[in-house]
Amino acid sequence: MTNLMFRAELRESLSMALKAVAAHKLRSILTLLGVLIGVFSIIVVMTALRVMQTQIEGEMSGLGANTFAATQFPPVYFGGPEGFEKFWRRKRITMQHAKLVKEKATLASHVGVETHLWNGEVGSRFTKSTPGVELLGGTPANFLARGWDIHEGRPLLEEDLLNSRHCCVLGNALATNLFPFATAVGEQVKFDGINYTVVGVIAPKGSSSQGNQDKFAVIPISTGLDRYGRMMRSLTIYVQAPNQSAYDDTMEQVRGILRTVRKVPPGKDDDFELFSNESLITQFKTITFSVRIGVAVISSIALLAAGIGIMNIMLVSVTERTREIGIRRAVGAKKRNIMAQFILEAMVLCQLGGICGVILGIFGGNIVAFYLGLPAVIPIDWTIIGLVICSVVGVVFGTYPAYKAANLDPIESLRYE
Amino acid sequence: MTLWQEIKEGTVISFAALRANKLRSGLTTLGIVIGIVTVTLMATAIQGLNSAFRASISSMGSDTLYIHRFSWFNDSHAEWLKAFRRPYITLDQIEALSQQATLIKAITPFSDCRLPVTYKNRTSKSVTVLGCNEQFVNIAGNTVAEGRFFNAAEASGGRPVCTIGSGIATNLFPNISPIGKKIRVGGSTVEIVGIMSQQGNFLGAFSLDNQVIVPMRYYTLAFQHVSDYEIHIRVASMEQIEDSKEEIRGILRKIRHVPAGVEDNFAINQQEMFISTFNRIGGIIASAGLFITGLSLFVGGIGIMNIMFVSVAERTKEIGIRKAIGAKRRTILMQFLTEAAGICLFAGLLGLAIAFPLTLVIRQFLPATLSLPIVGLAVGVSLFTGVVSGFLPAWRAARMNPVDALRND
Known part of the structure; x- marks a missing residue:
């Protein structure tokens, strides 16, 4: 029964609120505009940030699932050259280290080794590629550890490594660039003046606009080291754990093996870096955390100003409708009903403004995506947060006027002109 | 009635109206105060960022050219690779350049590396070791604090002498003078x-x-064996910097045997490039920041407009009476505009008073001050907001038909 009453009251308050909003169109629109801009300011900034964040995270996700990498240098470094000296003085990671990790890491399902060899222009018998194609040296396990799926042909094989063959696997963008008319497999390509036979092509990475990720080629690392030298070269070891549950154990095991083979005394810090997609992204997020919080705070100030505007206009509206309130009280409305009526009015204004603000904000934020040529995003969490904040603003700034209305003396307010 | 009298009367009436609705005026003011405070703080922070940057690059003189194989800013990796393949700049080329160039004040070869430096049992692990000649002191943006810079004889003789930075002096010689x-x-x-x-x-x-x-000749002997150097040049005068650049370019192209029609195989860098890059990035940050904070001021302006509309509606009768006894449109317009502008101006001043202590907080991180242009800007913007957002309501009040207005209850 009470439930029914409550519902009836709510419905009545809501319809009265909507009528009041509709009765003063100009005033409602201006108030609504204030909230709209407040929410727009939050959503537009957060959407723009999300667009860039998605892009950066995509670039950081170079590794396959359950994979981590070991390198001499940290992948992300902020600070002066003084701090970087420490990494320079570390021992390089050599083929021997990689071999020992491969032999001893019993928990790992695949251990790959990779190194950057050369960067430049590649030629086929048809055409030349754009400059800046990356030539990597790799092993068969890299294809699994880095999530390179084979599109056509075959990946590198152990035999290619053993015999240091002059064969290569091309990234998808590079293959279509060099061989626009037919398959690349079996053709010859020229890197740095040397011919290599194409044995396979890697499938394109995802659907995002990161075409650059596919602009590379892999040759057997043994061929690469023979050709480009082992001096001053620090390799990257990729280790793939068989599944998520074994991931941490695998990482610890590899850490132990690397410490042993690199003769790091107990108690000393590692002289190498272990990182995965997740650790990179987490690191990136911690670094940018304070920036994001600051931006969120600055962009919500406009909403505060809008809240004050709402409070002001609600106070006016309460004063104007003193008689109406008096009559409602006289015919039996409780304080609660009056309070609900005015809070609902404030919330309706806020929600209308909030919804428009969210829509405009998402559009505005994605203009950044459009300009930078990135995929558009819809930050669902911020949409919800924006609307929730809106309701909170409505309640917070609507409460005082509503309280004032509810506590008017019915007799005095009936007499009011 | 003259315009001045009208303004005076409008001011009196609007102040009476503002006092009559204290809560309302207070909230409206608060809305603008928030906007002004955020905009002022953002402007101060941006200015602080700018001056921090300027202070930081002051070590590079604006009249100094830095010539190297690489340009400081490459648009693409391909461009970097191209620069990477350029032939080295050798000491002989620098010598030839210094003999042929006329529009320069000082010239030095330049190269650096990082090495540990030790005195007795104290060590500084990673110190920048610079090789250059005696003219370096006339090019770099700082002076000798104690002792002397090595002289031309020491430079050309490649003597094992050095001038050290103040950081090294305090780190390695906490109690004694390092000279000698x-x-x-x-x-x-x-x-x-x-x-x-x-x-x-x-x-x-x-x-x-x-x-x-250290002297370059000693530097090449002791620390570096690859013959690849930078050239730092101070031009004869700032007015002739473009002429100097052209002259140096011509001489270097001749010395480095660059055929006509082929692009330079070296890059002439200068402080300008840093500033323009910073301005580009800083401009984006500044406009985004001011846009976001400007939105809150805009919201405050909407609040004023809204409350002014209410106020005009409430005082319809008053307007009718004033018009009936001879007030002109202009008078009414002026009255309401003064009211809106008055609120905003007051809010602007209040906002500045609040922003000032907060800028002291910002100063902990950035060399920011609440400068006079920013104060002027804040006051101007608040006045502007008041006039713009007050205009429509005031216009509506001024256009009222006195007969209808009087009939209104």
Whole structure:
């Protein structure tokens, strides 16, 4: 029964609120505009940030699932050259280290080794590629550890490594660039003046606009080291754990093996870096955390100003409708009903403004995506947060006027002109 | 009635109206105050960022050219690779350039590396070791604080002497004067002849005082064997900097045998490039920041407009009476505009009063001050907001038909 009453009251308050909003169109629109801009300011900034964040995270996700990498240098470094000296003085990671990790890491399902060899222009018998194609040296396990799926042909094989063959696997963008008319497999390509036979092509990475990720080629690392030298070269070891549950154990095991083979005394810090997609992204997020919080705070100030505007206009509206309130009280409305009526009015204004603000904000934020040529995003969490904040603003700034209305003396307010 | 009297009367009436609705006026003011405070703080922070940047690059003189194989800013990796394949700039080429160039004040070859520096049992692990000639002191943006810079004879003789940065002096010689002492730099021993004055750090990244400056001839002997150098040149006068650049370009192209029609195989860098890059990025940050904070001011302006509309509606009768006894449109317009502008101006001043202590907080991180242009801007913007957002309501009041207005209850 009470439930029914409550519902009836709510419905009545809501319809009265909507009528009041509709009765003063100009005033409602201006108030609504204030909230709209407040929410727009939050959503537009957060959407723009999300667009860039998605892009950066995509670039950081170079590794396959359950994979981590070991390198001499940290992948992300902020600070002066003084701090970087420490990494320079570390021992390089050599083929021997990689071999020992491969032999001893019993928990790992695949251990790959990779190194950057050369960067430049590649030629086929048809055409030349754009400059800046990356030539990597790799092993068969890299294809699994880095999530390179084979599109056509075959990946590198152990035999290619053993015999240091002059064969290569091309990234998808590079293959279509060099061989626009037919398959690349079996053709010859020229890197740095040397011919290599194409044995396979890697499938394109995802659907995002990161075409650059596919602009590379892999040759057997043994061929690469023979050709480009082992001096001053620090390799990257990729280790793939068989599944998520074994991931941490695998990482610890590899850490132990690397410490042993690199003769790091107990108690000393590692002289190498272990990182995965997740650790990179987490690191990136911690670094940018304070920036994001600051931006969120600055962009919500406009909403505060809008809240004050709402409070002001609600106070006016309460004063104007003193008689109406008096009559409602006289015919039996409780304080609660009056309070609900005015809070609902404030919330309706806020929600209308909030919804428009969210829509405009998402559009505005994605203009950044459009300009930078990135995929558009819809930050669902911020949409919800924006609307929730809106309701909170409505309640917070609507409460005082509503309280004032509810506590008017019915007799005095009936007499009011 | 003259315009001045009208303004005076309008002011009196609007102040009475504002006092009559204290809560309402207070809230409206608060809305604008928030906007003004955020905009002022953002402007101060941006200005602080700018001056921090300027202070940081002051070590590069605006009249100094830095010639190297690489350009400081490459648009693409391909461009970098192209620069990477260019032939080295050798000491002979620099010597030839210094003999042929006429529009320059000072010229020095330049190269640096990082080495540990030791005095007795104290060691500084990663110190920038610079090789250059005696003219370096006329090019770099700092002076000798104690002792002297090495002279031309020492430079051409490649003597093992050095001038050290103030950071090294305080780190390695906490209690005694370093002049005349011998330090180990990498594997060689050099004698200290002077100490440079303090310079601070470069873009917050690394200290400029953590350096040891040795004659280039000694530097090539002891520390570096690859013949690839930078050239630092101070031009004869700032007015002729473009002429100097052209002259140097011509001479270098001749010395480095660049055929006609082929692009330069070296890059002439200058401070300008840093500033323009910073301005581009800083401009984006500044406009985004001001846009976001400007939105809150805009919201405050909407609040004023809204409340002014209410106020006009409430005082319809008053307007009718004033018009009936002879007030002109202009008078009514002026009355309401004054009211709106008055609120905003007051809010602007209040906002400044609140922003001032907050700028002191910002000063902990950035060299920011609440400068006069920003104060002027804040006051101007608040007045502007008041006039713009007050205009429509005031216009509506001014256009009222006195008969209808009087009939209104």
